[in-house]
Amino acid sequence: MARVLIIDDDPGMCDTLYRMIRLEGHEGKYVQTLREGLSECLFRSYDLVLLDVMMPDGSGLDLLPKINKISSPPQVIIMTAAGSPDGAEIAIASGAWDYLQKPFSFTELKLQIVRALQYRDEKMQNKPVVPSLRLEGIVGRSPEMMQCMNLIGQAATTDANVLIIGATGTGKELFARAIHESGPLAGKNFVVVDCGALPDSLVESILFGHEKGAFTGAEREAEGLIRQADGGTLFLDEIGELPLSVQKSFLRVIQERSFRPVGGRKEVRSNFRLIAATNRNLGELTKSGGFREDLLFRLRAIVMELPPLKGRTGDILDLLMHYMRSICDRFGLGLKGFSPEFLEALLVYHWPGNVREFIHSLESSLAAAREAPTLYRLHLPAPIRVHMAVASFQRREVVSEQSIDEPAQPFEQESLREVIRKSEGRYLKSLMMSTQGNISEACRISGLSRTRLYENLRKHGLQRNGMQNPESETRSRDILSSIHN
Incomplete structure (x- = not known):
């Protein structure tokens, strides 16, 4: 028997969903505000949350990230009568199990409830063995940081490509090194490529290497950074700055793990783990034609978003x-x-x-x-x-201009x-x-x-x-x- 929480401001919908949950053999409870819903999730353990979007005290989409910060968070199914593609994207990106448009089929909802609870049960019974993490220089115990550390453990046990997203100064290279040092490639080469600092005329030579005489000034053969990463990790920092002309060539390197040095005739193989990082929105960059969509698909097998320091x-x-x-x-x-x-x-x-x-x-x-x-x-x-x-000074100025009879807005944080x-x-x-x-x-x-x-x-x-x-x-x-x- 699972514990299911319903968060919806419609009394009729709450009663209907509650009865359905009970008939399926589960324990149910419903609340009609986001504040009550968050309180329930914090103080009681639930396996599944059915969450409405349009609530009297805010949007259910804003509550979703807070639920996911809880230790062993429940699965969440979003329900809304005012659905939109943007809302669906936000919900799924924030970790929702599914996004259902009202009115929906109760047969469909029952199926999603069964699938979500089955997934949670298997996840709780078969928790993966977390490797010993090497987190040198990574400091913090906030929920946002703990989520990132969990992703380090997840990424370290695979060779999947990783995309680290974060503003300048959040420690993208530190997290990339932590993934490298916490996995089987620890001690092997960790090659850093600062894509924003590569001269346009020498990008391919620096990445792929070149043969002697390949261009003016190429007096000797040079091994590129991709070849140096063979057997280790290649870290592409600020990959959003990589020129479009090189993105196409690099896409083939990711697919085949082979390349041809500038001026060379033979293919050279390099078996490396790829981690990329950026402070830019690559999705928006693809829409404007500044980044290849097929390359983005290859990069984001595992996505880690680093939190800003503000507020932590x-x-x-x-x-x-x-x-x-x-x-x-x-x-x-x-x-x-x-x-x-x-x-x-x-x-x-x-x-x-x-x-x-x-x-x-x-x-x-x-x-x-x-x-x-x-x-x-x-x-x-x-x-x-x-x-x-x-x-x-600005705070004092605002306070002095505030009307005496104007009620102060409640501040919900500490x-x-x-x-x-x-x-x-x-x-x-x-x-x-x-x-x-x-x-x-x-x-x-x-x-x-x-x-x-x-x-x-x-x-x-x-x-x-x-x-x-x-x-x-x-x-x-x-x-x-x-x-x-």
Whole structure:
């Protein structure tokens, strides 16, 4: 017997679907808002969700990604009376099992329910063996990052082509190396090709190599990058910048794993694993004629989308703790503490350059602080401080112009204070574990007095070794139990 959740604002549809689910021998429940639906998915385990799109508090398509971030997420079937090709594309790309247009045949719906539950049952019973992942330089525990790490494990067990999509600075090469090092090709050649930096006149020579005398200046035979990747991985960074003339030749290389060097007469074989990356929308690029559609089809056997750093507050603290230690070691500095204002600035800044900008900003801050034991907001690079000052002024200006009798719009996310409180708890836990409970060392790094440090540890229910106090943990469970019951 499976557990099925129905999320639809039509009482008649809810009742009909509920009765059908019960007749099929499953346990069912229905709710009539997205908020209730998300709450149900977070606090109870479901195998299948029947999700309407047009809901009173938003679009069901916006809820779908949130459901898929849950540990062991249910399968989701989208139902809508206002279907569109764009909506179907978004739903399937976001992981929906199917996209059904109302009114639909209940026979069809029953069949899709059976198939979805059968797939989930097989998936839960036959979980693949996850290889030991080598994630050097990859930091973060947010749902978005965990999803990417799961894809690393999936890609590492196959030789399928991988396409990594992400904005500048999100770490596309790091993830490509992680796939390479976590699979059977670990230790073999990992050849990087920066497609955006290839000179137009030498692209084919650099990729395919050339024979002596193939063109003016070719005084000796040269082995191309594709040949160097034989037995290993070829990583094409920013593949959207590859000239169209070369895309056609490279398509054949992917299909046949063979090519002819410039000026050569014989075919040369190269058996390589292909990983490509881009910060561009290749789908849109194909429509404008800037990228070959058949090449795109070949590239995206496995697609990994890297999340931007903006909004990943938990990951920002993890990145800070990780790179603070490594950069201080590299600079020959002692491990530093940081003020609450410094952390707040990192949490609220929008990071257009993503993790790369974060690392460079931390390097700049540590260089500015030199021997000072604590990082303050003043140590941050000037562009970040200017941006925050301007943003703060604009916020005050908006508040001052707001009508007194105008009701404030509810903000559904966590407050900044709550985010900082959680971050403080994680920081203290990491601090005490890294210092092995040495209070003097923890005070030196954090810049806190002993009294203040002990107060903060008690506030977050932590012991000197960074573990949660058992009494605090029991108390938290009792509170949660009373809430849920």
